[in-house]
Amino acid sequence: MKRRGFIKLCSTAAVTAALSPSMLGTALAAEPVLYKRAKLMDRAGKPIKASQLAVGEEYVFHYPYNSTPVLLLRLDKPANGGVGRDGGLVAFCAVCTHQMQYPRKGDANLFNYYHTEKSSAAERSGVIVCCAHNSVFDPAQGAKVLGGQATHPLTAIALEYDAATDEVYAVGTRGQEIYEDFFKAYKQVLNEDYGRGQYKTLVEGQAPVSLLKEFVSMQVRC
């Protein structure tokens, strides 16, 4: 199972790189690092159907660790590295690569996707913006940095799509990871939120997906 996923992802990555040389140097050109496979599930415990996710909505799940947030988006156009019938489904680690702002459960959130709404900080829509220090990422281009002081793209989460069932799996990461820095920076908070030493548990089997706006206490946009 794992082995098959790996081959599939590798070949996809190779094709992507060959088709668009501009992607070299971004997360998508890199080979994925595989973690445990997890099927994306809704709140009722049923598998998520990719084509039923709302375009432009912000979803959150945790992967590859139980404490590391992922922003799941269905874009209105095929994206580099996107999966699903329309190729618009992408997922990125929701920890800003500048100073590691992230959506914390029940807290105000500054790390958001702007679908049609224009971000005043980025002066455009269609971007992920971190309002703590105005870093801007392009989800259609492997979350490459468009502005701000982030120096590398958000870590991409490798998704596997089952066209027969319309179901989606998280299987690994692509590009530079910042998990060790994240754990180091937030050790106190993570111990508090997940129990002492419990925040590094690898997610396996299922990954429950929430609406970001319901996961956090309020959305701070800029």
Add this chain to the structure above:
Amino acid sequence: MESNLSRRSFLKIGGASVATVATAGVAGSMLSETAAAAAPHAMGRTATEAVLPKAKGQRVVVVGGGWSGLSVAKYVKKEAPELDVVLIEKNNSFMSCPMSNLWLAGLVDLEFLSHSYLDAAKNNNYLFFNATVVDVDRTKRQVYTDQGYVKYDYLVLSPGIDYNYEAIGVSDPADQFRLRTQYPAGFMPGSEHLSIKRKLEEFEGGTFLLTVPAGNYRCLPGPYERACLMAHYFKKNKIKGEVLLLDANANITIKAEGFQAAFDDLYKGVLRRVASAEIKGVDLAAKTVKTEFDTYNFTDAAIYPRVRGSRLLETLGLVAKNTQMEANIDVLKYHVKGDERVFVAGDSRPMPFSKSGNTSNSEGRFLGKLIAAKSRGKDLPWESPRTICYSMVNGDPEEAIKVDAFYKYDPAKGFSFDRAKVDNTRTKDLGIAAKDWAKGMYRDMFS
């Protein structure tokens, strides 16, 4: 509008400093007077080498553990792990000046502002040396401290600011000393801030005086934000009295509309700003300050005089003409003119950048890359620092305003603001973002 302001301030600074040069060094005279003739800075030199782990590569010594020094130390090591980095700082723990106004008004606790140099050094793989720098020998490449000397291959000086009391008409050193200790400015964190908080908490009524200096002072919006949050504290605690803000500048120096709106909407009768009111003298016994035209009484005060570059620069003979006693460096390369191994960054730089935490942090990132490049025999073109600066103008609900700007350089005109965006409408979102901005910065420097 802002770039005009800044340009004007810059010119003003130039004019003011000529007078400053002639009279400077009052508090720094211990070093200079005694050793003046033969060896201008031989006093602090000791024969003993400081006890530090042996350097494993070329050593970069960073002097000063404020926002600038912490950022430079981190990013030099990050960009060039083969270099050995030592941060020398005289304080043994860090207290943040940014966000300290929030703490004064009780919106964050002291833990929010306080951080450990040991954590910063451990997490970013450099050495923290808790010592006071007294001199530098640039020929031998040695930094002298009260605990022995440290050899360097590259030296970065981030010594920050000092206060200039001469410029507000207080010339007697004994008066300067009293003013500085009794009515501290509160822009060099530590005891100054702790004392101001206590003053505020013990205040029973009357006039609490704050001042905004002329020139390119540290944290342009700081005095206005402090006035707002102190006024908020007055209202909340039903203190009968007013916060009097004597502003040396005709216009509010930054985020003017946002501050003016807060003054008008939130603090009528509690906060009074007087424009173009530079202090020209202080009578400590009578508790009055003089401006050109008027005299003002105060019950208690935090008097912010003009700002100048750290006195350490003067001791080292590194002060540039026509600046606020700031560093004599190449303004695009940061190195001392004629010495490409010694750099000056942070608030004692001579460039008219906003002297703010975000400016120093972003500048520190560039210096990290630049020194890494230099150590490998390469060079880098100048990159603008970035000034992202929030001001909490309301304490309940917490609402802030914001500016986000870069700088551009023109050989003929010098520096001016570039791509400046100002959010003058106070919002709760910006209030939340302000705190998260700071948390991110602390993570960057200490985690």
